[in-house]
Amino acid sequence: MQQRLQKIKSNFLFFLELQLLISIVILPILIAWGLPISMMAIIGNLIFAQFLTAFIFVSALLFTSDLLGIPNSFITMILEWITQIWHYFLSFGSAHWLVGFPSWILPISCILAIAAYALYHFKINSQKHRIIWLSLFFLATPIIHQIYQRKSIHTIITQGSQEMHLIKSRGKIYAFDFGALGARPSSQSWIEYTLAPTMVKNMGATHIDTLVLCKSNSRTQQAAQALMQHIPTQNLIEIPHK
Numbered sequence: 001m002q003q004r005l006q007k008i009k010s011n012f013l014f015f016l017e018l019q020l021l022i023s024i025v026i027l028p029i030l031i032a033w034g035l036p037i038s039m040m041a042i043i044g045n046l047i048f049a050q051f052l053t054a055f056i057f058v059s060a061l062l063f064t065s066d067l068l069g070i071p072n073s074f075i076t077m078i079l080e081w082i083t084q085i086w087h088y089f090l091s092f093g094s095a096h097w098l099v100g101f102p103s104w105i106l107p108i109s110c111i112l113a114i115a116a117y118a119l120y121h122f123k124i125n126s127q128k129h130r131i132i133w134l135s136l137f138f139l140a141t142p143i144i145h146q147i148y149q150r151k152s153i154h155t156i157i158t159q160g161s162q163e164m165h166l167i168k169s170r171g172k173i174y175a176f177d178f179g180a181l182g183a184r185p186s187s188q189s190w191i192e193y194t195l196a197p198t199m200v201k202n203m204g205a206t207h208i209d210t211l212v213l214c215k216s217n218s219r220t221q222q223a224a225q226a227l228m229q230h231i232p233t234q235n236l237i238e239i240p241h242k
Contacts, residue, residue, distance in 0.1 A: 019045055020135060031101050100200035116137055166198075191223070
């Protein structure tokens with residue numbers, strides 16, 4: 001029993017160390033691309049790894065039994081249970097877990113990634129020390145961002161000849177659309193590949209507190225709904241036009 005507990009502890013520490021290292025190394029890439037990172041990534045991967053192992057194992061049993069002509073209704077039922085439980089855990093997921101870091105913090109994240117690499121290059125630390133250092137490196141980026149982030153930011157994003165003004169003030173994100181959302185027949189790609197990454201790069205923002213439609217056309221409402229599905233938006237205000 002003692003050996004089994006020791007093995008579980010050893011596997012958990014190895015997994016934790018690996019996840020911390022991956023998160024630190026991949027963070028500069030995410031920042032450069034304007035992509036957010038999930039605060040629950042390590043916990044999520046820990047849970048997902050177990051379900052993935054069980055799913056692959058049971059799927060292999062199902063395939064083998066089907067290939068050999070062995071009745072497998074019980075195996076199919078187990079596979080359905082695993083899928084349902086996994087969907088249940090996924091229902092707890094939230095876009096609010098996503099955290100974005102602006103581009104000014106990219107050099108700092110690169111330095112931290114190099115420091116993490118140095119822990120293994122020089123081979124001078126035990127696993128316990130490596131996990132402590134990796135944890136400090138992992139927490140350093142959000143702490144630095146929280147301390148030195150700008151309180152007020154104004155960014156203009158264009159689609160075609162139309163503009164959207166993004167304003168960060170007192171911790172709130174305001175988006176004033178002056179026709180950018182309805183500038184083209186489909187704004188889905190612009191929202192996903194231009195608007196969202198620009199918000200992260202310039203403001204470190206992954207949500208909008210208030211979206212104000214200042215200039216609308218027949219396509220604006222549909223584009224606004226697409227925006228709210230991709231970017232969490234708390235309030236929508238449309239200014240009527242005569």
